[in-house]
Amino acid sequence: MKINTRTVDSAVIIEPIGDIDLYSSIEVRKTVLSLVKKQVPFLLIDLGRVEYMDSSGVATLVEGLQATRAYGGQLALVNLGSGVKAVFELSRLDKVFEIYENLEEAISKC
Amino acid sequence: MNRTIEIKIPSDPKYLKIVRRAVAHLCELAGLSRQERNNSMLAVDEACTNIIRHTYKGAPDKLIVIEGTIFNDKIMFVLRDFGEKIDPKTIKSRELNDIRPGGLGVHLIRSVMDEAIYDNTPEIGNQLTLIKYRTKEA
Numbered sequence: 001m002k003i004n005t006r007t008v009d010s011a012v013i014i015e016p017i018g019d020i021d022l023y024s025s026i027e028v029r030k031t032v033l034s035l036v037k038k039q040v041p042f043l044l045i046d047l048g049r050v051e052y053m054d055s056s057g058v059a060t061l062v063e064g065l066q067a068t069r070a071y072g073g074q075l076a077l078v079n080l081g082s083g084v085k086a087v088f089e090l091s092r093l094d095k096v097f098e099i100y101e102n103l104e105e106a107i108s109k110c
Numbered sequence: 111m112n113r114t115i116e117i118k119i120p121s122d123p124k125y126l127k128i129v130r131r132a133v134a135h136l137c138e139l140a141g142l143s144r145q146e147r148n149n150s151m152l153a154v155d156e157a158c159t160n161i162i163r164h165t166y167k168g169a170p171d172k173l174i175v176i177e178g179t180i181f182n183d184k185i186m187f188v189l190r191d192f193g194e195k196i197d198p199k200t201i202k203s204r205e206l207n208d209i210r211p212g213g214l215g216v217h218l219i220r221s222v223m224d225e226a227i228y229d230n231t232p233e234i235g236n237q238l239t240l241i242k243y244r245t246k247e248a
Contacts, residue, residue: 019130022159023123052130054155055218059211066210083148090221091214 001027005035011042011110013103017049020057028057032064032075039071042110046103048079053087065097074098078106113139114179121162121191122170129176130155133187140180146242149222150185153240156215157189165193165236184224184243192235198228 001024004015012035016028035043045061047053061077068075076098080088088094100106117132119125130151137147158174166172175190203217204210219226225241 019127021123021126021130021155022162023126052151054152054159055212055214056159058214062209063211086148087152087218090218093209096209 003027003031005031008103008107009110011044011107012040013044013046015046015049019052020050020060021052021054022056025056025060029060029063032060033067036064036067036071036073039073040068041073043068043073043075044103044106045075045077046079047077047081047084050084051081053084055087055091058087058091058093061097062093074110076100076106076109078103114177117176117178119158119174119176120170121166121172121174123159123162126155126158129158132176133178136178136180137185140185140244142185142242143245146185146245150187150240150242153219153223153226153242154187154189156219157187157238157240160215161189161191161193161236165191165196184241186242187240189238189240190232190235195230196228196236198230201228 002017004017006013014031018024020028043064065075078100079102080099088097115132115136117129119129133151133154134147137150154176161174162168173192177188179186201216203220204213219240223240224243225239227239229237
């Protein structure tokens with residue numbers, strides 16, 4: 001899986017490209033946890049190019065969320081398509097994560 | 111006439127995408143709505159993931175067989191594994207208020223499908239039957 005990473009102001013934006021499932025979530029986890037290790041203050045996961053996510057992907061993001069909160073950082077999600085959003089809603093995690101419609105809105109909250 | 115396809119994959123996560131594509135296409139052929147297609151894809155994917163993680167404990171070289179059948183009133187997927195028997199009574203969703211990584215697969219399967227029937231009575235392994243009935247809009 002290709003994962004783009006870039007920094008805007010104090011936020012690090014992670015942009016995975018493709019489906020996030022049991023196979024590809026390993027790469028996403030590595031990327032997220034490497035940034036958690038650096039205690040990045042604001043981690044933004046841009047899911048605009050993710051068409052499909054299963055519970056493995058959700059678990060990876062929950063792990064990242066808990067790890068960032070442990071050091072006082074923030075992890076937020078942005079650009080969720082309808083399929084990905086549905087998985088968060090079904091898991092009742094849409095109220096647990098900060099979720100933004102677009103990058104501009106998310107970055108303004110940093 | 112019922113229309114059935116059968117897919118056999120090794121229990122390696124890299125093959126899950128092939129399963130999802132096949133499920134999605136079968137749902138399209140059945141004339142299901144986009145949401146029903148996405149739900150079926152998610153349920154079958156989660157079921158395969160559970161087989162890989164729990165029944166085969168991550169071994170990538172075991173067999174998973176997925177059979178999909180289009181009926182007039184529903185679409186049905188039957189998943190077979192040939193691993194350790196799992197007691198259906200032990201298959202539970204986790205409490206959703208307990209926010210932690212993992213344990214959501216069974217909850218998602220039961221949320222998006224109309225029926226999910228676990229059966230460990232085959233001579234070898236386990237069988238899961240997933241059914242989605244057609245909605246009027248489909």
